Amino acid sequence: MSAIDSPATRRRGGRTSLMAARGAEKTPRLSTINYAIKPVEAVSADQLERIHLASLAILREIGIDFRDETALRQWREVGADVRGERVHLEPDMIMGLISKAPRSFELRSRDPDQRVTISQETLTFGTMQGAPNVRDVNGVRRSSTMEDLRDVNRLTQMLPGFHVAGGFTCEPTDIAVPWRHLHINRSSLVETNLPYFGLTTGQQRAEDSIAMARIAYGEEFMKSNAVIIGQISGNSPLVWDATMLEGLRVYAEANQVVLLSPFVLGAANTPADVAATAAQLNAEALAGLAYTQLAVPGTKMIYGQYSVSVSMRSGAPMSGMPEVSLLNVLVGQLARRYGIPWRTTASQSSAKTFDPQSGYESAIAYMSGATAKSNLFLHAGGWDEAGLVCCLAKFVADAEQNLLIAKYAQGVSFDHFDDALEAIRRIGPGGHYLGDAFTLKRFKEAFISPELLDYLSYEQWKAKGSKDMAQRCREKAKATLESYEPPQIDVAVREELDAFVAKRQNEISPSLA
Amino acid sequence: MSDEQIFLSELSDDELVQQMHDDLYDGLKEEIEEGTHILLERGWAPYKVLTEALVEGMRIVGEDFRDGILFVPEVLLSANAMKAGMFILRPLLAATGAPKQGKMVIGTVKGDIHDIGKNLVGMMMEGAGFDVIDLGINNAVEKYMAALEEHQPDIIGMSALLTTTMPYMKVVIDTMKEKGIRDDYVVLVGGAPLNEEFGKAVGADAYCRDAAVAVETAKDFMKRRHNTRSDR
Numbered sequence: 166m167s168a169i170d171s172p173a174t175r176r177r178g179g180r181t182s183l184m185a186a187r188g189a190e191k192t193p194r195l196s197t198i199n200y201a202i203k204p205v206e207a208v209s210a211d212q213l214e215r216i217h218l219a220s221l222a223i224l225r226e227i228g229i230d231f232r233d234e235t236a237l238r239q240w241r242e243v244g245a246d247v248r249g250e251r252v253h254l255e256p257d258m259i260m261g262l263i264s265k266a267p268r269s270f271e272l273r274s275r276d277p278d279q280r281v282t283i284s285q286e287t288l289t290f291g292t293m294q295g296a297p298n299v300r301d302v303n304g305v306r307r308s309s310t311m312e313d314l315r316d317v318n319r320l321t322q323m324l325p326g327f328h329v330a331g332g333f334t335c336e337p338t339d340i341a342v343p344w345r346h347l348h349i350n351r352s353s354l355v356e357t358n359l360p361y362f363g364l365t366t367g368q369q370r371a372e373d374s375i376a377m378a379r380i381a382y383g384e385e386f387m388k389s390n391a392v393i394i395g396q397i398s399g400n401s402p403l404v405w406d407a408t409m410l411e412g413l414r415v416y417a418e419a420n421q422v423v424l425l426s427p428f429v430l431g432a433a434n435t436p437a438d439v440a441a442t443a444a445q446l447n448a449e450a451l452a453g454l455a456y457t458q459l460a461v462p463g464t465k466m467i468y469g470q471y472s473v474s475v476s477m478r479s480g481a482p483m484s485g486m487p488e489v490s491l492l493n494v495l496v497g498q499l500a501r502r503y504g505i506p507w508r509t510t511a512s513q514s515s516a517k518t519f520d521p522q523s524g525y526e527s528a529i530a531y532m533s534g535a536t537a538k539s540n541l542f543l544h545a546g547g548w549d550e551a552g553l554v555c556c557l558a559k560f561v562a563d564a565e566q567n568l569l570i571a572k573y574a575q576g577v578s579f580d581h582f583d584d585a586l587e588a589i590r591r592i593g594p595g596g597h598y599l600g601d602a603f604t605l606k607r608f609k610e611a612f613i614s615p616e617l618l619d620y621l622s623y624e625q626w627k628a629k630g631s632k633d634m635a636q637r638c639r640e641k642a643k644a645t646l647e648s649y650e651p652p653q654i655d656v657a658v659r660e661e662l663d664a665f666v667a668k669r670q671n672e673i674s675p676s677l678a
Numbered sequence: 679m680s681d682e683q684i685f686l687s688e689l690s691d692d693e694l695v696q697q698m699h700d701d702l703y704d705g706l707k708e709e710i711e712e713g714t715h716i717l718l719e720r721g722w723a724p725y726k727v728l729t730e731a732l733v734e735g736m737r738i739v740g741e742d743f744r745d746g747i748l749f750v751p752e753v754l755l756s757a758n759a760m761k762a763g764m765f766i767l768r769p770l771l772a773a774t775g776a777p778k779q780g781k782m783v784i785g786t787v788k789g790d791i792h793d794i795g796k797n798l799v800g801m802m803m804e805g806a807g808f809d810v811i812d813l814g815i816n817n818a819v820e821k822y823m824a825a826l827e828e829h830q831p832d833i834i835g836m837s838a839l840l841t842t843t844m845p846y847m848k849v850v851i852d853t854m855k856e857k858g859i860r861d862d863y864v865v866l867v868g869g870a871p872l873n874e875e876f877g878k879a880v881g882a883d884a885y886c887r888d889a890a891v892a893v894e895t896a897k898d899f900m901k902r903r904h905n906t907r908s909d910r
Contacts, residue, residue, distance in 0.1 A: 176701070177704045178700065179699060179701070179703040180700065180738055180742065183704075184742075600754030604751045605755060608749065624887045
């Protein structure tokens with residue numbers, strides 16, 4: 166042995182201790198992931214400038230619709246050229262507003278130790294959103310219910326690979342639409358203690374979301390801390406709707422985070438051209454981001470985008486395509502130019518089941534986001550069937566992939582470089598490192614060892630029941646749900662949330678009961 | 679556990695053997711050497727030290743490796759500690775005429791230079807108390823034959839990583855048959871592209887999918903050999 170292995174602490178207690186230690190070994194929840202890789206770039210600085218200038222020209226010459234009276238009034242007040250709903254914006258005004266955005270901010274959790282920084286140098290994972298169906302732990306596809314949403318929130322809480330709960334990961338279709346947002350928020354707050362996505366579809370739903378967050382976190386706390394994100398979707402081409410802008414203002418005024426996502430269906434609502442699609446997407450994003458800073462200067466915001474290309478055979482959205490990967494890289498380059506953290510769509514697939522297509526599309530989406538240095542990986546949990554199904558098997562597989570991507574993003578460490586070089590001297594030509602003291606010390610941290618991907622020999626795999634990835638993941642999802650431990654929440658807070666839901670249901674429409 | 683000092687010499691025999699199982703598990707070479715000496719000083723027969731303290735300890739290690747609890751580097755450390763104990767016991771075992779665990783000649787076949795798996799098997803076999811003669815890589819049939827004659831092993835182990843080199847195992851076994859010595863040895867084969875069918879087809883006694891299986895299989899064959907021998 167060498168100096169690495171100090172005799173004073175050699176005894177580890179043999180089998181009993183190791184079994185107990187390995188049994189209790191639990192991968193800790195991801196904390197802030199700091200990038201240490203250099204991002205790939207798809208275009209030169211000159212080409213990037215062409216896209217940027219094209220976006221500004223679109224906003225000045227074509228203009229963008231803000232279908233919202235308040236927003237139009239606010240634009241007029243600062244001297245923008247407003248013609249009906251069409252707003253024409255000068256480059257200086259846009260860039261001046263955008264410069265007011267914070268470059269870095271924190272998301273807080275009910276666990277005081279769990280703080281996540283969002284900036285251009287960090288990486289954050291959130292689950293999928295908006296599926297009307299689930300593929301459950303038995304592999305059955307059906308309309309999702311409140312209990313399914315509670316289950317995905319339970320998985321989010323238990324699996325270490327998520328920073329942010331999706332909020333409306335799947336739709337509780339068994340709850341009447343006017344009441345639904347109340348129950349979605351309640352589940353985010355009760356089943357998880359993570360920062361989460363609230364509802365943004367209209368003034369009232371946004372206000373209810375903020376009110377419920379304040380019950381759990383306290384109004385005072387939320388004045389200076391962000392705990393909830395509002396997802397504001399654009400209506401491409403070149404439209405921001407009243408519904409979304411109302412939601413945006415509610416979140417911004419409450420000092421919470423907004424994520425502005427133009428919605429790109431490449432070649433359907435953008436030109437059939439990657440660079441021009443980026444220019445349009447960027448124009449939409451810039452207008453939304455600038456408006457956010459006009460409405461509430463200093464608002465914490467994330468440059469969003471949802472990008473897929475469209476199959477000209479059927480009109481269906483396609484993920485994992487090379488054009489989408491290139492768009493990711495372009496948006497990354499643009500967002501860095503503006504100094505604003507940006508979001509990618511991490512794990513998306515159009516596959517109907519958790520099959521090889523699902524794996525390929527998702528893996529490409531993951532890696533394109535990571536190499537482009539995206540700061541929020543949204544939909545990094547469960548997304549199949551172009552977002553129409555939340556697959557619980559894929560949910561747990563994605564949670565594991567998040568750990569792998571996090572490792573990749575953190576780049577190459579030189580912390581042990583010299584010790585490792587010494588090992589090369591020790592072993593020399595023709596030997597092996599498996600029994601070397603350095604390997605023994607470092608193997609667990611140096612190379613990640615996933616649980617759900619299978620690396621058994623054929624014989625071992627067969628002996629363990631010849632299970633494919635989907636089956637292993639269904640079993641993992643089931644076991645995780647069985648071992649679910651709810652996060653701490655004060656009984657009084659829980660009762661207040663329940664009372665709020667009951668009161669608001671009654672105010673909205675008591676007859677739905 | 680690690681912060682309280684343990685003096686092996688103050689332990690009763692049973693406690694000491696238990697502690698040695700733990701120390702083997704933790705891969706502690708010096709502690710195993712000390713424990714081996716203490717048991718011998720207390721009058722234990724070398725063979726009893728080997729079987730009850732060392733082999734039994736390594737059985738636990740092997741089991742937990744098979745079940746995915748222990749990792750390769752940890753098992754190699756245990757095997758290394760076991761070897762240190764064996765180093766003390768080997769001359770005494772020879773002197774007392776105690777039954778042996780067995781002897782194995784091992785090497786990768788001609789054309790194949792991939793030896794990580796073979797090395798792993800060799801170390802695990804040594805860890806289980808076997809004498810291992812490692813012929814290294816790229817072994818022609820003549821080299822295997824010479825080694826069988828020189829070392830008189832119980833087991834011959836052949837390994838290959840390439841589908842292009844694995845048929846050479848049949849050349850070796852066929853040569854053993856021609857010489858009329860095939861049944862004098864247990865033939866174990868292994869390597870990533872092999873499987874049970876291939877092992878049977880070339881006329882091996884068993885295909886071993888990994889190092890832990892190789893040790894189990896070897897022990898199993900040795901038990902049968904001892905039985906047949908005592909039947910004689």
